[in-house]
Amino acid sequence: MTITIRKIDPLKIEEESFRIISEELDTKIENPDDPAYKVIQRVIHATGDFSFFDNMRFTPGAIEGAIDAIRGGKNILTDVTMVAAGISKGMLAQWGGRVFCNVADKTVAEIARKSAKTRSEVAIEKGLGENIGIVAIGNAPTALLEAIRLVGQMEEKKRPLIVGVPVGFVNAAESKALLHRDNPLHITSLGRKGGSPVAAAIVNALIRLAQQ
C-alpha cells in the first residue's frame, strides 16, 4: 500500500485545511467571509466532521456581541479544563481577557458532593461573577442547563453569550434544544454532537474575528 504524506509548511496547514473544507462542502458558500461560515469552518477543521455545517445555529447578534465582548477585555468561562486548554489564550490576552475554569477547585467538588449537583454545574455558578463575556460549554449538559438558568436571571445588558455545545447521550441534545428555544444570545450545535474541541474552535474563531 502506497501512502503519500503531503509535504507542506506547518504554517500553511490550517489555510490548506480550510481550502479543502470549502472545496468538499456540498453547499456552495455565496459569501466565504460570512462570520458564521468562518466559525463553522473552524469547527469542521477541529472535528473532521461535515455534519456541523447542518447542525450549527447562531442567534442574531451572537457573533457581533462576542466580538464586542472580546475587544472589551471580557473574560471567558468554560465548563471543563479541556475547553480552556484549547482556547488561544495568548491572542485573547491582547485585549485583557482571560479564561476561567473552576471545575478542579476543591470547594467546587465539595459543594457538588453536598448538593448532588455535578462539579461542572457548581463551577459555572462560581464563575459567572468574573466579568464574563462568553460562557463556553463543551462537555456537561448539566453545566449548560445551569448557565441557561443563571444567565436568564442576569440583567439583560450584562448577559454573556452562551456557546453551548455539550456532547453525548443523556440530556446533551435536550439541553441544546432548550438553549436554542429560550436563550436570545447563543451559538450551538443541535443534536448529540459537540465537545471540547467544538467549544474551543468556536471561541477561537470568535477571537480571530475580533482581531480582523
Added chain:
Amino acid sequence: MTITIRKIDPLKIEEESFRIISEELDTKIENPDDPAYKVIQRVIHATGDFSFFDNMRFTPGAIEGAIDAIRGGKNILTDVTMVAAGISKGMLAQWGGRVFCNVADKTVAEIARKSAKTRSEVAIEKGLGENIGIVAIGNAPTALLEAIRLVGQMEEKKRPLIVGVPVGFVNAAESKALLHRDNPLHITSLGRKGGSPVAAAIVNALIRLAQQ
C-alpha cells in the same frame, strides 16, 4: 415545543450513556466485556459519533501492553495540552504514572521555529525519554509521523504503545494509515476523524481496564 430534560443522578450519567450506546449500535456485541469494545464505547461517548465503531483499529497485544505499562507506573506523553487535560490523572497516579506534554515549553517553540518543524513534533522528541508507556496523539499528524519514526528506532521491548488519532484534512488520514501499516503496537481511528477527546477517551478506557 416540549423539551424533556431527564432527571438522573450525575453519578449514573456515564453508565446510562454506555447503555444507550450499546442499545443503539447497529451491530450486536457478542461480548460486551471485550476490552476493545470498552475502548470504542468510551470514544463514542466522548464524541456522540457512532462512526468510530467502524473506524477504530487495535493491533494484537496493544490493549494488554498498555494495561501492563499503566500498572507498571509508566508515564503518558501527549501531543497537545487538550489531550493531557482530558486524561484521568488522579486515577493514573495510583500506579505512579504521570502525564507529560511539552508543547508549551519555550525551548520547544524555539527549536520548532529554527527547524521548520511543528511544535508538537519537537515536543514528542523531547518527551520520549521520560519512561513513556503510551504516546497519545490527538491533534497533530506531524507529531504522529515523528512518533512513528522515533518509536521505530527504539529497542523493541522499550517501545511505547502509540495511540494515534489526529484529526483533520492535511495528513491526518495518511499518518494514521502509515501507523496502521508500519507500527506493530498501536490503537488508531482510520480516516479523518479523531481529536483530543478521542485520544483522552482511549487512554481513560485503558486506565479503567488497568484498574479492573
